[in-house]
Amino acid sequence: MDLGFLIHALIPSSNSVALLAGFFTYLAIVGSILPGKLVPGVVLPDGTRLHYRCNGLVSLILLVGLLWISAKMEFVSLTAIADRGLELLSTTFIFSFLVTLVLYFSGCKSQSKGSSLKPHISGNLIHDWWFGIQLNPQFMSIDLKFFFVRAGMMGWLLINLSVLAKSIQDGTLSKSMILFQLFCALYILDYFVHEEYMTSTWDIIAERLGFMLVFGDLVWIPFTFSIQGWWLLRNKVELTTASIVANCFVFLIGYKVFRGANKQKHDFKKNPKAPIWGKSPKVIGGKLLASGYWGVARHCNYLGDLLLALSFSLPCGISSPVPYFYPIYLLILLIWRERRDEARCAEKYKEIWIEYRKLVPWRILPYVY
Numbered sequence: 308m309d310l311g312f313l314i315h316a317l318i319p320s321s322n323s324v325a326l327l328a329g330f331f332t333y334l335a336i337v338g339s340i341l342p343g344k345l346v347p348g349v350v351l352p353d354g355t356r357l358h359y360r361c362n363g364l365v366s367l368i369l370l371v372g373l374l375w376i377s378a379k380m381e382f383v384s385l386t387a388i389a390d391r392g393l394e395l396l397s398t399t400f401i402f403s404f405l406v407t408l409v410l411y412f413s414g415c416k417s418q419s420k421g422s423s424l425k426p427h428i429s430g431n432l433i434h435d436w437w438f439g440i441q442l443n444p445q446f447m448s449i450d451l452k453f454f455f456v457r458a459g460m461m462g463w464l465l466i467n468l469s470v471l472a473k474s475i476q477d478g479t480l481s482k483s484m485i486l487f488q489l490f491c492a493l494y495i496l497d498y499f500v501h502e503e504y505m506t507s508t509w510d511i512i513a514e515r516l517g518f519m520l521v522f523g524d525l526v527w528i529p530f531t532f533s534i535q536g537w538w539l540l541r542n543k544v545e546l547t548t549a550s551i552v553a554n555c556f557v558f559l560i561g562y563k564v565f566r567g568a569n570k571q572k573h574d575f576k577k578n579p580k581a582p583i584w585g586k587s588p589k590v591i592g593g594k595l596l597a598s599g600y601w602g603v604a605r606h607c608n609y610l611g612d613l614l615l616a617l618s619f620s621l622p623c624g625i626s627s628p629v630p631y632f633y634p635i636y637l638l639i640l641l642i643w644r645e646r647r648d649e650a651r652c653a654e655k656y657k658e659i660w661i662e663y664r665k666l667v668p669w670r671i672l673p674y675v676y
Contacts, residue, residue, distance in 0.1 A: 334458055348512065364499035456524050459524035561613070564610055583596075591666065604670060604671055
């Protein structure tokens with residue numbers, strides 16, 4: 308691929324704009340009208356709390372079904388995303404840049420004193436644009452932070468499915484591609500089955516909505532987490548039965564740790580007395596859970612996430628570092644995030660956090676880090 312071709316492929320087209328606009332319009336409409344569990348968010352400092360309609364799974368299944376029917380009727384092509392991957396990437400990037408500029412300038416004009424919309428302006432334009440100045444900005448009553456997270460996760464699956472269709476069309480479908488697609492699909496579907504857990508994550512409850520989150524949700528997640536699929540389109544990998552079993556083992560262990568840790572934290576926030584692993588939970592200072600996975604490492608959920616990321620790349624073999632971009636990046640990101648979390652928790656919980664650190668000395672991986 309020469310530079311001229313790459314530049315040309317990155318130029319947005321009317322088709323890529325239409326695909327992106329159609330996708331967002333669909334999510335906005337069905338997210339508002341389809342039935343789903345109404346989940347209350349955490350109580351904000353001003354005593355208010357937002358509510359989230361968790362109908363992402365229904366929205367996703369309906370979308371995939373509509374696309375399948377449309378393809379059968381030859382209204383759309385299942386390989387449309389795979390055929391326009393680079394221009395969709397640039398289109399989404401430009402959208403992320405523009406929408407965060409709008410968020411910044413509209414946020415600066417906000418007179419709200421409530422926790423959700425009160426602007427937090429540092430005076431540094433780049434800092435405020437990057438990290439955001441409002442906690443939960445909305446558009447037509449749609450919570451944009453929750454909306455963009457959902458769009459990114461669905462976009463990831465849609466890219467993968469289009470790459471799968473392209474692989475079938477080209478006659479290059481392999482066991483490696485099937486395994487990669489299966490792991491990612493299970494992970495994404497599980498995310499939407501447990502979508503309500505997202506309402507208690509740090510991104511939702513504490514991070515303001517700026518370019519960091521918007522770009523991360525709309526560009527980084529769908530387009531970089533799918534690199535393995537793009538790579539497998541052009542590189543054939545033969546997997547042995549032993550390697551397939553080993554890959555499945557890594558995925559299952561990662562899933563158990565990731566989902567188990569997040570579920571324990573979510574359940575604890577809803578009911579601090581709920582048993583964990585059959586025993587009453589150990590709580591430090593009445594606030595910090597030190598039982599189950601959270602008694603093994605202070606950020607044990609990150610370990611599960613890393614194992615899952617590794618399982619997405621292992622089907623690609625070890626002939627190239629390219630498919631391992633995601634787990635390598637995620638390792639760096641989670642260590643950076645873990646450091647930020649530690650600093651925030653130390654400031655917030657003070658002596659309680661010191662006691663928790665003594666009881667649970669390991670950050671992510673016991674006896675290693």
